[in-house]
Amino acid sequence: MAIKERMSGNEAVAYAMKQINPDVMPAFPITPSTELPQFVSSYIADGEMDTEFIPVESEHSAMSAAIGAEAAGARTMTATSSAGLALMWEMLYVAASNRLPIALALVNRALSGPLNINCEHSDSMGARDSGWIQIYAEDNQEAYDNFIQAYRIAEHPDVMLPIMICQDGFIISHGVSNITLLEDEKVKAFVGEYCPKHYLLKADEAMAVGPYAVSCYGMEAKRAQAQAMINAKQVILDVASVYKTISGRSYGLFEAYRLEDADYAIVAIGSACGTTKDAIDALRVQGKKVGLLKVRVFRPFPGKELAEALKNCQAIAILDRCESFSANGGPLAAELSAALFQAKSQAEVLKIVYGLNGRDYTVTEAEQIFADLEEIAENGMGADAAEYRYIGLRE
Amino acid sequence: MNQSTLPLGSFKEIQNRPERLAAGHRLCAGCGGTIAVRNVLKALHPGDKAVIGNATGCLEVSSFTYPYTAYEDSYIHNAFENAGATLSGVETAYHALKKKGKITEQYKFITFGGDGGTYDIGFQSLSGAMERGHDMVYVCYDNGAYMNTGIQRSSATPMYADTTTTPVGKQSDGKPQGRKDLAAIMAAHNIPYVAQTTFLGNMMDLYQKSEKAIYTKGPAFLNIMAPCPRGWRYDAPDMIKICKMAVETCYWPLFEVIDGKWRLSYQPKEKLPLEEFLKLQGRFKHLFLPGNEHLIEAFQAEVDRRWEELLCRCENSD
Known part of the structure; x- marks a missing residue:
């Protein structure tokens, strides 16, 4: 039976994170997404998750460590807002071009200035050309549902791109409303194991990530990356239709x-x-x-x-x-x-x-x-x- | 003699270990960075796996030019300023996957950065990774300027060096500031192992420190003076002599900090005047012009002060 609850958007996404229980989460606090690493840390402290949390010293390092962890073969997530995403900017492009299916919970907040902590889409919209899939939510239910669908989209072999699951700062992230949650086993079965084909820690195969590429190779890499984004459209729809079978809720583009x-x-x-x-x-x-x-x-x-x-x-x-x-x-x-x-x-x-x-x-x-x-x-x-x-x- | 019958860590056994940085990379002849990487990686025990990290710089663009990699081990380059954070992510993934039984092999984590990626733009990322206690080695191959972009000054550049952003001119004697003492700053992180070295004789100092760094549990930092023939302006064959003079003049002392205890690795019998180091390099040529004697005096005084401070630290650790 689905679980009826009342939750804020941040609580809902943190709950999804707990249910998915990824391998690694590097994160740095920033309003209004701070609760996400806090909730995850509490879940870990209480033995409800066994994700390795890396308390990095900045969002730049959060995305850098996420890239390292995901390239090493670990399912990886992070969370941020506003200036935090801006500080990650350079690395967002690297994550996408290395075809690393990292999931980022973004709680949308205005970029400075003036310094402001409230909702705006300037952060994610500024990153719209970084190569990340972006999915937005209308309310806490959608934020939860979108996060559960994130890894199946990102890790799909036709896609292999990082994904940003966005919710409006404070309006959704801190607004408490009714929500229907899925059972842990259902989420676990839906998300599945992460089994990358190539990764740094693969025993029988060394791998090199992040090359310097001259102009005779770089353009083909970008085109392949663009194709992955084109492919993502159908994958998002396919994942949504499977999700409907376990949740009863329909999603499209x-x-x-x-x-x-x-x-x-x-x-x-x-x-x-x-x-x-x-x-x-x-x-x-x-x-x-x-x-x-x-x-x-x-x-x-x-x-x-x-x-x-x-x-x-x-x-x-x-x-x-x-x-x-x-x-x-x-x-x-x-x-x-x-x-x-x-x-x-x-x-x-x-x-x-x-x-x-x-x-x-x-x-x-x-x-x-x-x-x-x-x-x-x-x-x-x-x-x-x-x-x-x-x-x-x-x- | 069969390789396996040599005692582990003997000079011959070490030199016989297979290269983990393959030939065919595009680094300059006489590049100190290459020597640093080859020798650090020789300290990995045969059979141990490793993931090598690398900040953007000469080393990276010359050793991993798509579709070729010079590394026999798994390798990751991410960006200029985040080698510390990147490898901390890899190391954490290792623990996560090991915990879940997905990996059984033993891995070591070593990352390389030049002084630009380490002392300057990557300083925060390095500090964070060391403070968090990741089981990894950060190796700085310190050639004392941003060589990849064309010899701009860094905070590791020695005083009075002629660089493209501290050019010597009518109103300029070269870089006005002294170099940052990064090894001391890393020691202040209270990590289990910090060492400073360079290329001397049979490379045993470099080897021994690399091995300790790699096989000490927890974070370790190695600072390796790695001359750059382009930036320092010397004839490539002179590199080893320059390294020797750097040590004999006490410009580049060799030391270790083990669990907070400072230990001098080498004390010159007779400390040579700084000119013996400076005169071998074109970047200090202007210091030998008539009327610039006071610059060498000032530089010598700074080297003396730092040397005395180091001796004091080592004595206080006894």
Whole structure:
């Protein structure tokens, strides 16, 4: 029987970590992900896990040690937020290019400055081109479910890439809500043993990791890595369908919420989706044809699939919980706009930045966005209207 | 004589051990780094497995150029500043897998970094790995500058050395600062074994310290002065003479710190003047120009002060 509980996102992911019981975890504390290494340390201290925890002196060393451990043949995980991910940056690329299926629990938080500990996606979005798979959660249940699925995706022979399981800092990580957990044995059987083909500590085979490569080899390595990310799309779907058989919960690359007949859509990532769903439910009662496209998987970016899901919409608002400082909208807006263009979409598009530095995103704001979309669809964008705009900004 | 009948650790037996750094790497002729690696790896007992780590630097780009590796053992290069943390991850994985019965063999963990990757950009990573007590050896092959990027000064560069970021000029005598004493800093980590050495005679000092470092349980740090013909500007055949002069002038003393006890490995019968070391190298050429006598005096005074301090540490450990 599944276990009904009440947990925060951090508690839920830590519980998943305990159930998976990986071999090694190097980590360094940073708000709001600090609880993850704390919970794991307590589980180890109480004999509930036998993971080797490495209390490294920085996040740079956390990712460096994770690379060493994973290359040595150990299933490895870490956790971080914000500046911690930024300090890992260089090593994120190395982890991916060495094709090491490390799992990283990311609790999204704003990058400085100003120094701020609250939710923003600037940390993970900044790392979007580092070669890591990125999966985002709407709530604690999804954060838990995504983490349990992480290693089966990352370690799949067609993939062999590191994976970042993201949840919104504080909003999910510290917000307590109902959750359904799987039994330990089910998780253990689902995740399986880690049996890498090649690793440093393989008895009958020496191995060298991290070469210097000149231009006659490097490009092929990158192309092979790109192929792994392309392959990841199908693997994510396959793993989700197996996961459904043990959990009863369905996951895809995205979730379409009341989108099928929607004229107006919001596209968002993370906890904002729950808020948007509430607005949609209220507006639907009023007869408004509104819907949500929740992006679960940002890397690999399911551009075609997202554009297809939005094909009947007249106007679309793409929400980014971070800036790109491109003067043209955030990263989701940029990538999805390109996908819509490729799909020959005629929809009007608003690129909206919201929720920076933990600013609340409210049902009222979601309703306002839908009203703006309706206005634009009926009367056009208008000469003075900005396609790229902020919501929730103080006057 | 059959190899196996030689007493373990005899000069001949050691020299007969198979090379664990294969020929064909692309390091310069007369590179001290290569000599350091070959001799440290000879201290691994035959039959013992090892994972070798390496910070980015000359050694790495010249010994693991895809698709060739010069290492007979498993090897990992990660980045410039994280050789300590990287090998600490490998060593931890070893314990995790051993605990689960997935590995039965005995492995040793040795990582190499130049002074750039060790004294400077990798200092934090090294300090963390040593403090956490991983059973590994960190070997610094100290050639006293960032040689891979073209001879820029490091905190290991000796005072007055002419480097590309401390060039000698009308307003400059070379590097204004003295070198950081990294071996002492590592000793202050209270790890079980720290040693400083270089290439002398039959390499027994280097061998013995490497063996102790590898077979002492817990973290160990070896600082090996490893001359660089490009950066120091000497004729390759002069390298061994330079090493000898570094030791005889007490510029580069040989010592060990075992469980906190300092021990001098070699005391010159007659301490030679520093010029004997300096004059062999182009990077100190300007010190011998008329009017620069005071620079050599200042450098000599610094070497004397550090030597006395070391003697004091060793005496206090008795």
